[in-house]
Amino acid sequence: MIHLVLGGARSGKSRYGEALVRQYTALGFDACYVATAQALDDEMATRIAKHQAGRTDDGIEWQLFEESLALTALLKRLAKPGRVILVDCLTLWLTNQLLASSAKIDDEPAPTEWHATDFMSASSTSNDEALANWLAEKSAFVDSLAELEGVVVLISNEVGSGIVPLGELSRQFVDEAGWLNQAVAALADNVTLVVAGLPLALKPL
Template sequence: MIHLVLGGARSGKSRYGETLVRQYTALGFDACYVATAQALDAEMASRIRLHQDGRAMDDIDWQLVEEPLALTARLKRLAKPGRVILVDCLTLWLSNQLLAGNPADEPASTDSDFAITVATSSKHDALAQWRQAKAEFVGALNALEGAVILISNEVGSGIVPMGELSRQFVDEAGWLNQAVAAVADNVTLVVAGLPLVLKSS
């Protein structure tokens, strides 16, 4: 079962995703939290701590897994009957992938050689590799056992950003969300903390 949860910044999408996880743990599922964020600066480190503190205070016994790049391979290993996985979030995974294409950046720690491959390629090659990684990710979703809840940002409702990389991010995020929504069993848009059902199995 794949459930895509979309929302803007501070929309309540992560909290809603955790509410869905709680419904599964009440049925006896074990819970796994897959974090795609990287603490590359103080502000992001503070955001990560905020999420960590929130999870520490809830009633879910989380297994935490950090995976900034090799998300598909990680989910294939983690998914199993009786387990619910919350991935937070797909747009940070996309950012990691796009930024890994800049040779000036150090590749993120991962159990895959994908980061090294991307970091040593041209920007064009990195974009092509991202699109291949996205296709592999979307293609793998319906074969995953158990329940997978995917959090993603809805970034297409604002103005077109300045800068090539920013525009590329918005385009790729929109296409990623469309591709995942097409194969997901359920899709929910969260606005101001309120879930709006877009697709239901």
């Protein structure tokens, strides 16, 4: 059972996902929380701490797993009958993947002499390789969903409703997030959009 929960920032999507988990734990399921965030700065560390504090008294006995990149392998290992897994969230995982792929490319040693045409060609190649790495990761993730046992609740941001952002990487993120959500929604048993704390069932209709 795959349940995709979509929503914007501060829409209440995480809280709704946790409410879904609580329904299953009431039936005797054990619960796993998979966090994809990385505390790379003070602001994100504060956000993570608030999420952690909120889970201490939510009535759910969580097993916590932190995984910023190898989400597919972790879900395959954790998923089983009688277990509900909450993943929060897919768009942070996407961010981690895009940045990690770009970093791997950028870390490669550069030639000692550069010409303008060489730089433009190399930059295009790097972007293509980073995107190819992400597409392979996404394909493996989407293909694995049908094999997962138990219940998996996937939280993801709906980010395509605003203006087109400045910057190539930002625009790529918005595009890839939209395509990721579409691919997961096509396979999910249930899809819910949360707006202002209110859930709207998109699938099944």
